[in-house]
Amino acid sequence: MKRIVNQMLTIIAIFGISFTATAKVDPKVHLEEVTQQISGEILANKEKIKADADYAKGLIETYLLPEVDTEYMAKRILGREYWEQSTEEQRETFIQEFIGLLLNSYAKGLANYDGQPITYEETQYSTSGNTANVRSVIVPQEGEPILIDYRLKYGSDDKWLVTDVIIEGVSMAKSYATQYRERIAQVGIEATLKELAEENKKAKKATEISDEKPNEKS
Numbered sequence: 001m002k003r004i005v006n007q008m009l010t011i012i013a014i015f016g017i018s019f020t021a022t023a024k025v026d027p028k029v030h031l032e033e034v035t036q037q038i039s040g041e042i043l044a045n046k047e048k049i050k051a052d053a054d055y056a057k058g059l060i061e062t063y064l065l066p067e068v069d070t071e072y073m074a075k076r077i078l079g080r081e082y083w084e085q086s087t088e089e090q091r092e093t094f095i096q097e098f099i100g101l102l103l104n105s106y107a108k109g110l111a112n113y114d115g116q117p118i119t120y121e122e123t124q125y126s127t128s129g130n131t132a133n134v135r136s137v138i139v140p141q142e143g144e145p146i147l148i149d150y151r152l153k154y155g156s157d158d159k160w161l162v163t164d165v166i167i168e169g170v171s172m173a174k175s176y177a178t179q180y181r182e183r184i185a186q187v188g189i190e191a192t193l194k195e196l197a198e199e200n201k202k203a204k205k206a207t208e209i210s211d212e213k214p215n216e217k218s
């Protein structure tokens with residue numbers, strides 16, 4: 001249950017980072033503004049989100065994916081060794097399947113958001129000013145507050161992009177890195193990509209609406 005709640009709250013807060021900014025704009029300020037906007041949209045469409053998985057995924061694709069540096073995250077997850085060993089096609093496939101993994105993993109948690117308060121602490125910048133950390137504090141209906149840190153990188157396209165999400169000290173990028181590097185070491189990158197694709201297919205099928213009854217014979 002806590003895992004599902006964490007997924008849901010993470011996605012709500014990640015939605016808050018959907019913005020284009022110049023270096024002079026404080027990410028924390030915009031986080032507060034956009035989180036308020038997207039939270040209202042989710043609360044107003046909870047029933048549709050519950051009934052339509054594609055709609056929920058569409059929200060993530062619209063608000064989340066353009067603001068996440070998916071290529072940078074993919075490089076971090078695979079690590080320099082496996083990234084350099086893989087072909088251009090394999091890299092692109094991994095990025096696309098990783099995006100699919102995010103969509104399938106988090107879309108189902110959107111409807112669980114019930115307006116839990118989300119506050120942001122002051123932005124912490126690196127010495128160069130090109131990377132930043134923004135910590136959010138989410139107060140669930142039950143239990144202790146949840147701390148979520150967002151690591152952002154300022155890119156050449158004049159945008160702050162998210163490179164990692166850290167929930168209660170656990171890095172999403174590092175967790176995926178451990179999982180997939182171990183698997184690649186065991187079966188190779190091509191087999192790992194096929195397994196990831198199959199995992200996404202099963203997850204997508206599980207969200208499809210069917211008119212068949214559970215005990216109906218073909």
